[in-house]
Amino acid sequence: MNYLVGLTADRGGRDALALGRMLARTGDVTLTVCIVLPEVWGHPSLARVDAEYAAFLAQYAEDTIAEAREFIGDEVRAEYVSTPARTATEGLMATVTQTDADLVVLGSARHGPFGRFAVGSVTNEMLHTASVPVVLTPRGYSPGSDARLRRVTCAFAGSTRSRTAFDAAVQLSRRHGLPLRLITLVVRDRQMYPSQVGYSAERLVAEQWRTQAEEAQNRALDTLPYDVLVEAGVVSGRNWEEALDSLPWEEGEVLVVGSSRLGPVRRVFLGSNSTKIVRSSPVPVVVIPRGADVHLDEDTSAARNSDPER
Amino acid sequence: MFRKKPVEAFITETHPDEEGGELSRSIGLFQLTMFGVGATIGTGIFIILTEAVPEAGPAIIVSFILAGITAALTAVCYAELASTIPVSGSSYSYTYATMGEIVAFGVAACLLLEYGVSSAAVAVGWAQYLDELFFSLFGFRMPDVILAAPGEGGIFNFPAIVLVTLCSLLLLRGARESATVNAVMVIIKIAVLIFFVIIAFTAFSGDNFTPFAPLGFAGIGVAASSIFFTFIGLDAVSTAGEEVHNPRRTLPLAIVLATIIVTTVYILVAVAGIGAQQYQEFEGQAAGLAVILRTITGSAWPAAVLSAGAVISIFSVTLVTLYGQTRILFAMGRDGMLPEIFHRINPTSLVPVRNTIIVGIFVGVLAGFIPLGVLIDLTSMGTLVAFTVVSIGVIILRRTQPDLPRGFRVPGYPVTPILSAGSALYIISQLPYSTFALFAVWLGVAAIVYFTYSARHSRLARGEAVATEEPE
Numbered sequence: 001m002n003y004l005v006g007l008t009a010d011r012g013g014r015d016a017l018a019l020g021r022m023l024a025r026t027g028d029v030t031l032t033v034c035i036v037l038p039e040v041w042g043h044p045s046l047a048r049v050d051a052e053y054a055a056f057l058a059q060y061a062e063d064t065i066a067e068a069r070e071f072i073g074d075e076v077r078a079e080y081v082s083t084p085a086r087t088a089t090e091g092l093m094a095t096v097t098q099t100d101a102d103l104v105v106l107g108s109a110r111h112g113p114f115g116r117f118a119v120g121s122v123t124n125e126m127l128h129t130a131s132v133p134v135v136l137t138p139r140g141y142s143p144g145s146d147a148r149l150r151r152v153t154c155a156f157a158g159s160t161r162s163r164t165a166f167d168a169a170v171q172l173s174r175r176h177g178l179p180l181r182l183i184t185l186v187v188r189d190r191q192m193y194p195s196q197v198g199y200s201a202e203r204l205v206a207e208q209w210r211t212q213a214e215e216a217q218n219r220a221l222d223t224l225p226y227d228v229l230v231e232a233g234v235v236s237g238r239n240w241e242e243a244l245d246s247l248p249w250e251e252g253e254v255l256v257v258g259s260s261r262l263g264p265v266r267r268v269f270l271g272s273n274s275t276k277i278v279r280s281s282p283v284p285v286v287v288i289p290r291g292a293d294v295h296l297d298e299d300t301s302a303a304r305n306s307d308p309e310r
Numbered sequence: 311m312f313r314k315k316p317v318e319a320f321i322t323e324t325h326p327d328e329e330g331g332e333l334s335r336s337i338g339l340f341q342l343t344m345f346g347v348g349a350t351i352g353t354g355i356f357i358i359l360t361e362a363v364p365e366a367g368p369a370i371i372v373s374f375i376l377a378g379i380t381a382a383l384t385a386v387c388y389a390e391l392a393s394t395i396p397v398s399g400s401s402y403s404y405t406y407a408t409m410g411e412i413v414a415f416g417v418a419a420c421l422l423l424e425y426g427v428s429s430a431a432v433a434v435g436w437a438q439y440l441d442e443l444f445f446s447l448f449g450f451r452m453p454d455v456i457l458a459a460p461g462e463g464g465i466f467n468f469p470a471i472v473l474v475t476l477c478s479l480l481l482l483r484g485a486r487e488s489a490t491v492n493a494v495m496v497i498i499k500i501a502v503l504i505f506f507v508i509i510a511f512t513a514f515s516g517d518n519f520t521p522f523a524p525l526g527f528a529g530i531g532v533a534a535s536s537i538f539f540t541f542i543g544l545d546a547v548s549t550a551g552e553e554v555h556n557p558r559r560t561l562p563l564a565i566v567l568a569t570i571i572v573t574t575v576y577i578l579v580a581v582a583g584i585g586a587q588q589y590q591e592f593e594g595q596a597a598g599l600a601v602i603l604r605t606i607t608g609s610a611w612p613a614a615v616l617s618a619g620a621v622i623s624i625f626s627v628t629l630v631t632l633y634g635q636t637r638i639l640f641a642m643g644r645d646g647m648l649p650e651i652f653h654r655i656n657p658t659s660l661v662p663v664r665n666t667i668i669v670g671i672f673v674g675v676l677a678g679f680i681p682l683g684v685l686i687d688l689t690s691m692g693t694l695v696a697f698t699v700v701s702i703g704v705i706i707l708r709r710t711q712p713d714l715p716r717g718f719r720v721p722g723y724p725v726t727p728i729l730s731a732g733s734a735l736y737i738i739s740q741l742p743y744s745t746f747a748l749f750a751v752w753l754g755v756a757a758i759v760y761f762t763y764s765a766r767h768s769r770l771a772r773g774e775a776v777a778t779e780e781p782e
Binding site: 157158159161162187190191192193195196197201204205208209212213216271273 | 349486489491543545546549633634657661
């Protein structure tokens with residue numbers, strides 16, 4: 001397995017690196033730490049200004065990578081590359097293809113609250129174009145140097161799209177040998193005002209949604225391979241943040257969400273609910289591209305039938 | 311058939327003590343009054359004069375007072391039941407707890423008239439004002455073919471269907487009207503109505519008021535039965551019960567105040583309208599208030615202002631009543647009275663999508679193909695019957711479960727509920743026979759549904775776990 005970390009020389013890059021290190025401690029994972037550099041002109045320029053710039057870039061990449069190498073330590077298998085590209089997204093995507101990465105880890109933009117993820121320009125582009133799962137690191141994420149992934153939580157809504165996320169979460173937890181937690185968020189809608197049917201109308205809807213969610217969870221759990229340790233639950237709140245915060249989170253946990261049906265097949269594309277979850281999650285979020293299930297299904301079912309001990 | 315759902319079961323199902331609602335528990339008198347005014351005004355005053363004034367003449371003023379008092383009395387009865395059974399589903403749930411399943415199903419059929427059919431009626435009124443707005447602004451009128459029901463020289467009412475569709479789409483997207491929007495809507499509605507009153511008074515002629523009651527007392531009753539439609543929503547005040555600060559005092563005061571404000575505005579509008587033209591002239595005036603303004607002033611802009619106000623505020627009224635309808639059917643689906651489809655929730659939007667679509671289609675068809683007068687009378691019928699049942703429910707619950715905690719008690723018991731039921735029954739008796747016939751057909755359909763489906767599928771009938779106070 002190969003996980004790609006998008007490295008930048010700022011806090012967001014450091015957070016992503018920390019998360020990548022944590023992810024690579026379990027499972028058979030190699031990290032590829034990639035720094036994307038601006039492309040320089042390939043032909044001679046006046047007074048060699050561009051050559052100077054190129055030299056500066058090379059030095060800069062070297063420094064950043066050295067720093068990253070030191071940060072990662074040698075307990076984790078990691079490769080370091082610098083990719084010249086016109087845009088950060090292009091560089092990252094090219095590296096994903098070259099290294100056949102299974103997952104991309106990205107840092108948060110600087111705006112937005114500490115401890116949550118904020119979408120920046122690069123992550124936004126990646127979220128629209130990536131064909132592999134994208135892991136989003138909350139701002140200021142700093143697990144200890146020996147922290148490892150402890151549990152995989154899947155945000156599950158019972159729809160077909162959730163199914164993809166669910167399969168991916170199962171795959172992730174098997175790969176890392178971790179327990180899986182299935183959660184459904186019940187967010188009570190705002191009330192109509194004036195309402196002619198009383199103020200518990202939306203609670204009624206929320207209760208029904210809870211029942212439906214439990215049914216869907218049970219259906220999904222029935223299909224699980226038997227070696228996955230799993231718990232399931234439904235949490236409610238007045239908004240996504242409240243619902244997510246009401247859950248107990250372990251240090252070293254990630255949350256898996258699916259992509260919207262509006263986006264193209266086999267691409268990540270955040271839907272409105274996923275966007276809200278990404279914005280309010282206190283732990284890193286793994287966004288699964290839509291239609292990734294083909295690959296994952298083969299993987300899990302093969303595993304289920306042949307070598308559950310893998 | 312007469313099995314009752316335990317009150318405690320309702321309460322357990324909705325977890326009312328969990329966290330509390332969106333509204334803070336401290337709704338004051340002013341807010342609650344505005345809530346009642348907002349829910350009530352706009353349901354019908356823009357369209358009702360055309361239908362009701364020819365029935366009573368200037369004595370329509372008396373009809374308004376009669377209907378207002380009846381509405382206020384029932385609203386007080388609603389308040390007691392709402393404080394005892396604090397759940398959604400309105401009078402359907404109250405009846406289920408007090409009088410048993412079959413009566414509850416009947417009431418639900420009535421509520422379908424109060425919400426579903428009234429949103430259709432309101433949508434037809436909206437179509438008239440939209441047409442009027444276009445005419446005032448651009449001098450363009452929609453052809454009757456797409457503006458009137460089949461019986462009235464058209465094929466279908468296109469704008470009304472558009473409105474219902476738009477509102478359904480908004481509900482599917484999870485749109486909600488907020489307290490702020492409600493406040494804005496109240497201001498718009500009252501502002502345009504006062505605007506109408508002021509302009510109409512410039513053409514006031516006392517002669518129009520003689521004879522005062524050309525059709526006698528019978529006419530007053532008949533008009534009151536049509537007018538009753540405009541008081542729908544006053545009962546909404548009572549549903550805010552559990553959120554109200556000091557409900558014992560605030561609730562009845564807010565109901566009375568809202569009724570006074572609403573009735574005053576209605577009477578002012580009626581007086582101004584009748585002062586401006588002979589009562590016979592109201593007959594058949596589409597978008598009546600706007601037409602009166604144009605006739606008086608001879609220019610288009612006052613009619614345009616009024617129509618614009620009506621178009622905006624009726625939109626919000628339709629949204630709210632459609633929403634109410636979906637949630638009542640949802641509550642019935644939960645009880646197993648209606649098929650599962652009515653309480654499935656879409657995992658992505660967390661909205662009962664199919665329920666909303668069905669309601670949208672049902673109301674859209676009604677709005678598109680049934681004449682306004684029929685819709686109004688049917689709505690009044692359904693509302694009044696539901697109101698009567700609620701009033702009787704207060705008496706029954708006092709007898710069967712006197713010890714149940716009641717956040718609010720009807721003052722003047724048992725006179726108030728008896729008066730309330732009596733006056734509602736009187737107004738019902740004034741409705742035209744055709745309405746009775748339609749209503750009977752409607753109840754017949756409801757009975758068929760009940761006996762073929764609900765009686766066997768209801769969760770109470772199947773003995774499914776409905777939490778009661780006894781530990782099992």
